[in-house]
Amino acid sequence: MIQAEESVPGWRLLVPQPQEIVWTLIFLVIFALVFMKFILPRLNAVLEERAEKIEGGLKKAEEVQHQADQLKADQEQALAEARQEASAIRDRARQDGARIIEEAKAQAGSENERLLTAGRQQLNAERTSAAAQLRGEVGTLASDLASKIVGESLSDDERSRRVIDRFLDDLESSPTATR
């Protein structure tokens, strides 16, 4: 190279030789053809494919994230609903309990009342029957006694009943004296 540059004048550096231009043109065309027709499209395709893959991956990730968010929201909502329901059930149970107690109390009260009334009625009935029995017995006893005392039979029923009744009426009209 040093020798070559010494042997030719400097201006030759800037003046191309025809055969050099031709060869260069051939090389350039070959390079450009192969590069543009084969290498570049192939590499570009790969680059674009990768870009698409990455974009698709990002989009998918976003979708999945979205789904996850939605699921979480759903879950939270379901949880909230369940909680609400549970509290509602509890409230209702408490109310039911209160109502049952109230009812039981009312029932017990009425039962009590009923028993009391029944007892009182029975008592009354017994007293009435006892009084009636007593009256009969006292009447007989008194008439027997009186007949013994008087010595005279009080078998005349009509008369004797009148006497007894009178006696008993007297008895009842002065209860303090008899008791």
Next chain:
Amino acid sequence: MQLVRLIILAVTLIVLAIIASRAKLVPGKAQSIVEILIEFVNNSIIQNTLGLREGKRFAPMLITMFFFIFAMNLGGVIPGLNLAGTSVIGMPLLLALWTFVTYVVFGVKKHGLGGYLKHETMPPGVPKPIYILLVPIEFLQVILIRWASLTIRLLANMVAGHIMMVVFIGMTQALLFSGSALIALAPFSGALAIGIYGFEIFVAALQAFIFTMLTAVYIQMATSDEH
């Protein structure tokens, strides 16, 4: 020269074709590197200057251009080749003409011939008399200066890099075998040569980037609606 270019071309194409044909969704190391380069051109050059919609149309051309220049530039730092494919004027010139043809064709297609010339040479918002000065300059710039500067920038960078490496490596060798006290300087010179070597790798990428970037900018200027 042509042999070097042929080797670079064949190796680059074969390697890229293998990578491309094995391209998978989960990239290997080699595929990742190529993809990073493509994404880099896509994002920092095409979308920054042309925008998304326009960028799609020119992306294949610009990415091809970037890879081609980058590969050819790297030829300069590969041992055994040691010559950048772009360090002889034919290639930068053709690439620049490709740019030139592209922006003129798409500009004319969009604005019509007269409309395109007006669009490029008569920026609005300038006082009328200035146009006398501005129109020839802009015209010259569109039809000559842009592609010429693209050519020379790339060529000069690659040639300069090549000469620097030759100089430093040559100097290291000369110092090393000088047989005098100058041998002591040889390590420094060698370190510099290695530094230049690294720098050349950087320049190879940088020039590919600049060339592609300017092409994108020129296309954008030609096809934009209004300034």
